[in-house]
Amino acid sequence: MTGWRSLPVPDGLDGDRLDSALARLLGLSRTRAAGLVAAGGVRIDGLVPAKSDRVQAGSWLEVEMPDARAEVEVAAELADGLRIVHDDADLVVVDKPVGVAAHPSPGWGGPTVVGHLAAAGYRVATSGAAERQGVVHRLDVGTSGLMVVAKSEHAYSVLKQAFRDRTVDKVYHALVQGRLDPLRGIIDAPVGRHPRHEHRWAVVAAGKASVTHYETLEAHRWASLVQVHLETGRTHQIRVHMSALRHPCVGDLMYGADPLLADRLGLSRQWLHATRLGFDHPTTSEPVAFESPHPPDLASALEQVREQA
Numbered sequence: 001m002t003g004w005r006s007l008p009v010p011d012g013l014d015g016d017r018l019d020s021a022l023a024r025l026l027g028l029s030r031t032r033a034a035g036l037v038a039a040g041g042v043r044i045d046g047l048v049p050a051k052s053d054r055v056q057a058g059s060w061l062e063v064e065m066p067d068a069r070a071e072v073e074v075a076a077e078l079a080d081g082l083r084i085v086h087d088d089a090d091l092v093v094v095d096k097p098v099g100v101a102a103h104p105s106p107g108w109g110g111p112t113v114v115g116h117l118a119a120a121g122y123r124v125a126t127s128g129a130a131e132r133q134g135v136v137h138r139l140d141v142g143t144s145g146l147m148v149v150a151k152s153e154h155a156y157s158v159l160k161q162a163f164r165d166r167t168v169d170k171v172y173h174a175l176v177q178g179r180l181d182p183l184r185g186i187i188d189a190p191v192g193r194h195p196r197h198e199h200r201w202a203v204v205a206a207g208k209a210s211v212t213h214y215e216t217l218e219a220h221r222w223a224s225l226v227q228v229h230l231e232t233g234r235t236h237q238i239r240v241h242m243s244a245l246r247h248p249c250v251g252d253l254m255y256g257a258d259p260l261l262a263d264r265l266g267l268s269r270q271w272l273h274a275t276r277l278g279f280d281h282p283t284t285s286e287p288v289a290f291e292s293p294h295p296p297d298l299a300s301a302l303e304q305v306r307e308q309a
Helices: 018-026 030-038 113-119 153-164 237-244 259-265 296-307
Strands: 002-008 042-044 060-066 083-087 091-096 144-150 169-177 184-188 191-193 201-203 211-219 223-230 272-280 287-291
Touching: 018 030, 018 042, 018 060, 018 211, 083 287, 091 113, 113 144, 144 153, 153 272, 169 237, 169 296, 191 237, 201 237, 211 237, 223 237, 223 296, 259 296
Parallel strands: 144 272
Antiparallel strands: 002 060, 042 060, 083 091, 091 144, 169 223, 169 272, 184 211, 191 201, 211 223, 272 287
């Protein structure tokens, strides 16, 4: 099954190539976006375009999107909604739902990625601390999206180095309160422990270097959808940096979001999703990339924001 979706072109994408603009708007790879155009699944103001055409702010894109259920035909689902989107001898890429931690930690007794993989019979690398073996990077319990877990020691070593060298393409979508000015930019501010709140982080002079690139995809009445690229991967980095700009992620009550807006949109967590993950495969050196659509709770909140535009 397929369905047509209408999207306005935001100011931040004015003049971009159609395939590039589609990739940013929908969280797709540029190759896949170009494929949608080539298949006749895209229109600009009712006209069939070429992938190299430029989009203009204020125009309307109509996109024929496959049913999300059909897109996961190669994926396996484990307990608590954890999905396997890629599995080979070296690594496994998972799509982590909200409410699942990356690994066990003090004070957390809920489900974990590591636990579910073990229960499903996956053997992962033994490198790293005992409770987080194979975990190359983490997502917050309240953040959904893509994670890679190493199965071989070689993969663990190579992927950890890739994260240190900042050669991994980590792309997030965040719905933040208000409108960012400028619409795109770089946040370069050190992040460390909050001086007064034990479980929070903050921009502090003694923190570790932290760099976040953002670009506004949609600006609406109450909130803006932004695409975020991380150079560094500090704990709560996006949440802290957006809060420091006074544009916290919608629903992120820990970092100053408006609880009334979250309640109005039916959100019980921060609107933050790891939508794309790309890196060179540790064994073949070939570039690989994976995508994750917005989960239902985030998609519903975003549609409500759009309807109030």
